[in-house]
Amino acid sequence: MKKVAVIGVGETRFGEHWYKSFRDLAVEAGIKSMEDANLERKDIGALFVGNMSAGKFIGQEHVASLVADHLGFSGIPCIRTESACASGSLAFRQALLSLQSGAYDAVMVEGVEKMTDIIGSQASLALMGAGDQEWEASVGLTFPGLYALIARRHMHEYGTTPEQLAMFSVNNHKNAVKNPDAQFRFEISVEDVLNSPLIADPLHLLDCSPITDGAASVLLATEDFIKKKKIKNPIWVLGSGQSSDTVALQDRKSLTAMFVTIDAAKKAYKQSGLKPKDIKIAEVHDCFSINGLMAIEDLGFCKKGEGGKFIEDGNISLGSTVSINTSGGLKAKGHPVGATGISQIIEIVKQLRGECEKRQVDAKYGLTHNIGGSGASCLVHIFGKEK
């Protein structure tokens, strides 16, 4: 297969953008990534847009053409992909495969979501579109509820404590302070988490990722294009893995291991020829603290059931065994669902380029882990400085 690399990145600040529209955010991120790569419009062969639910959030479908329209790209193929909260990484993988097919030389991949134009309860309902409407939403389940069931079972099986879950959020917030694009740039303590309102027992408010507006954009190109344009500092895609599982939680074999993470990671590790021990930096999908904790186990950074202790022993903090969510993660950087996967990739690319300043980590490889819903889809990508 052709070698492909990320050659440009750009994103908006994540947060509540009450004075910017969906299209404003998408254009801002897109232009930043074009400037970063020093490319022109004519270089871009196609536009991929990861977006979960613009239909529900802003009444707008057809969003890939819309973004191209406002970027002045009309005429090129425009592709929107959706896989709930993994929509961004799905767009990335489809862009990757399209480049490898030979259809394009360079493409833009955006992730974008505008979530604050509707009120909170409607946003929760929109997000529940990622769950099973007939078997889960119909009985009143929402995402905090689904992940609370998972967390409770993990605590029962492995003795994981609320304190250990809290420590995941604490680490995220600590890193977010050093990320100018993050939504919540302040530190929190374990006590803050445990004293925050109980959302769905055992998950507190500070175990949960927020509602966020934001857009993130990367430019992907083939090796030939990179050589021809003499582009410096490409960050290569070494592995791409994608998997799926049942949408309803009740149909899964296990609540405490995410099959999609294990399977997508297996595929990505195999393609890259790397192992978990080679990965020193990873952005993992912590829509809730328990999901971040399980990701560490399922990606192979520690054994199943030992995630709590792994965190407690200081293995995920900046510059430790494996630096997890140096961006602040979904919890503190923010979680504009369709944009999240692309933003994770941007963090890894910037880390591997050495552009992360106060949160910079020394790493040769980096990994992103993006989950849809309660684990019905997952994409894992592995990146490296060298091919």
Add this chain to the structure above:
Amino acid sequence: MKKVAVIGVGETRFGEHWYKSFRDLAVEAGIKSMEDANLERKDIGALFVGNMSAGKFIGQEHVASLVADHLGFSGIPCIRTESACASGSLAFRQALLSLQSGAYDAVMVEGVEKMTDIIGSQASLALMGAGDQEWEASVGLTFPGLYALIARRHMHEYGTTPEQLAMFSVNNHKNAVKNPDAQFRFEISVEDVLNSPLIADPLHLLDCSPITDGAASVLLATEDFIKKKKIKNPIWVLGSGQSSDTVALQDRKSLTAMFVTIDAAKKAYKQSGLKPKDIKIAEVHDCFSINGLMAIEDLGFCKKGEGGKFIEDGNISLGSTVSINTSGGLKAKGHPVGATGISQIIEIVKQLRGECEKRQVDAKYGLTHNIGGSGASCLVHIFGKEK
């Protein structure tokens, strides 16, 4: 690029399925296509699902994983694509490029939409998600209104008559009588169209495609897979073209020529090495009669402005110059938006295989033309019996 062919097709009947859910329809179509190709689950490397707005129609996103779940496919990569009413063909093209990248050997591509679970006015609002929310929907425009503007301008510039527009619908209904999967299996006359209620002047009710439930599925495979499995009668993808334009009508250079059709067709013709005169059968996107008429011009079957006369002179009927919409088209076969592009492909595949019985046409090549919204996206595919 690798050669890819359609090796299996299956669809539900199109219509109002009040006793079948979204997932029921998707499973029915999927299994039919598996039976048609005589493949097993383990042969399928990925599932692509074209769907426009399940979030609005049934509250459900994450639909590719959902369909895989209910087909028993969990574990494979699941990709939902959306480009309004062109979502199905977009899924098809992404599947094609993914196969050509080498990622998979055989994949399933479904299109599915369940539109009748909400009331008509809500369905119209959901469909308006394909237009520009800020510049079109906000002033009260709906799709009949947008296409009425286009039709009025076409009549002004080229003298196209309401009778000629009506003849497009008449041809569709005539063909639909011979298609057991069609929603409206009865003939209509020009007078019926002109006497039907005026929806948006000059478009009457019978100029407009209906609200429809339905699913359609095709299996796509590489040449190597087809040889290995000794699959008979593959229908080869000879050309694939995709283009985009502004979402809002006001920003277009022309109202009476669809840039996206012209551009996508140019790309598909070039890739296939074929010209319009080589095409004897085509499924074109007649969400409204005017769009079908313009497609005939923009695909090159007649000159710009002469579409009305071309139809009037009998050039689109079964077995004539170019047999248009032998399936019944969007007007009479029905238009479950996300499923439409795949259903168009199924009609062409069945025609090229010689399986269309009373509506069978003698053709070596066939073309599908699928538009999103009022022309912000378009995909054209060309198929042949030989590579």
